[in-house]
Amino acid sequence: MTDATTTVIPAPPLTLLPVKGSSATFPVRRVYCVGRNYADHAIEMGHDPSREPPFFFQKNPQNLVTDGRFPYPPLSEDVHFEVELVMALKAGGDNIALSDALDCVWGYGVGIDFTRRDLQAAIKKAGRPWEAAKAFEASAPVSALVPVETTGHPHTGAIWLDVNGERKQTGDMAQMIWKLPEIIVELSKLFTLAAGDIIMTGTPAGVGPIVRGDHIACAAEGVAEFSVTVI
Numbered sequence: 001m002t003d004a005t006t007t008v009i010p011a012p013p014l015t016l017l018p019v020k021g022s023s024a025t026f027p028v029r030r031v032y033c034v035g036r037n038y039a040d041h042a043i044e045m046g047h048d049p050s051r052e053p054p055f056f057f058q059k060n061p062q063n064l065v066t067d068g069r070f071p072y073p074p075l076s077e078d079v080h081f082e083v084e085l086v087m088a089l090k091a092g093g094d095n096i097a098l099s100d101a102l103d104c105v106w107g108y109g110v111g112i113d114f115t116r117r118d119l120q121a122a123i124k125k126a127g128r129p130w131e132a133a134k135a136f137e138a139s140a141p142v143s144a145l146v147p148v149e150t151t152g153h154p155h156t157g158a159i160w161l162d163v164n165g166e167r168k169q170t171g172d173m174a175q176m177i178w179k180l181p182e183i184i185v186e187l188s189k190l191f192t193l194a195a196g197d198i199i200m201t202g203t204p205a206g207v208g209p210i211v212r213g214d215h216i217a218c219a220a221e222g223v224a225e226f227s228v229t230v231i
Contacts (some may be wrong), residue, residue, distance in 0.1 A: 007096050009078075011210065012062075014028075014192055015028040017109075017198075018049055018066055019107075019192060020145065020224070021150025022145040026088055026105075026145050027065060027225070028056065028061040028195045028198055029061070029194055029197055030061065030185055030191075031058060031060065031140065031198045031199075032058055032060055032191070032197065032199045033058065033059060033134070033199070033200040033202075034052070034183055034199070034200065035056065035057060035115050035202070036202065037176050037178055037201060038176060038205065039175065040202045045140065054177070056074075057134055058135065059135045059139060059140050059200075060135050063136070063137065063139045064111075064141075064198070065138045065139065065142070068209075068226070069138075070114060070216075070230050070231065071137070071229055073115070073136050075113075075119065076118055077116065077159045078116070078118040078209055079162055079210055080114070080138040080187060080207045080208055080209055081208065081210055082112060082114070082169075083111075083112055083159060083203055083204070083218040084112070084142075084201055084203050085108060085109060085173055085201045085202075085220045086145070086198060087180065087184075087199040087201060088107050088109065088198055088202055088220065089105045089193060089194070089198075090104065090105065090106035090123055090195050092188065092192065092194040092195065093188060094130065094189075094192050094193075095188055095189060098185050100179055101181035102180065102184075102187050103109040103152055104184055105180075105184075107145045107147040107148050108144050108151050108154060108224070109142050109143040109144065109145045109146060109224045110196060110219060110223055110224045110226065111124060111142035111221065112141050112161070112218060113139070113200055114138075114141075114210075115208070116134075116136065116142070116196065119132050119133040120134070128131070136226055141228045142198075142223065142226075143162070143226040151223050152222075154221070155174060155180065157172055157220065157221035158172055158173075159172065159204060161216065161217070161218055162217045162218070163210065163214050164215065168206050168208055169204055169205065171205065171206075173220065175204065176201065176202060178202075183201060185200065211230065212230050213228040213231075215228075215229050216228045216230070
């Protein structure tokens, strides 16, 4: 009889995110992203920022990287940065009540949703899924996570991104169309959330292209900051 723990190929490694000030790590289960959650970004992308139901897409846990390097991906000549507040969940469920939503949060960080914008435009025009534009290798650099006991729940505060020392994106987390607990509520209507889930909460206006050699710095005020070099 085959041992129940035996795998026919080596088991893929678990994605583990660093925790600031600790040797412990955060194991990642899934990665959810909120589309067009800042009104000014929705406008710059040619959409109506009215408060319609939010929409979501996913990246893969393996897309999260923390080594400060972003390899420019193939099959694109127009890769854009999008800075985002990151939520990390310690609990979940289905149809979570608004009053319970923030109890699911373990901590926060800041990250970048890199997007192959030229591929995304072609995909949108064809009415096809976004994975090729969003879920490619190393497409989600993130900072070390910080427990909520340290940050509190960041309902307000600056969120920004610089390229080569020049401010490109700036906004305030208070400008989110769908607030942090509401994001959790709406996601839990569509998916069963659980400990280990990461949620990237949307980006302010100012997204734009990068090239090899660019140095990117970003931060969410009171939460975290980090930098990435495009290689």
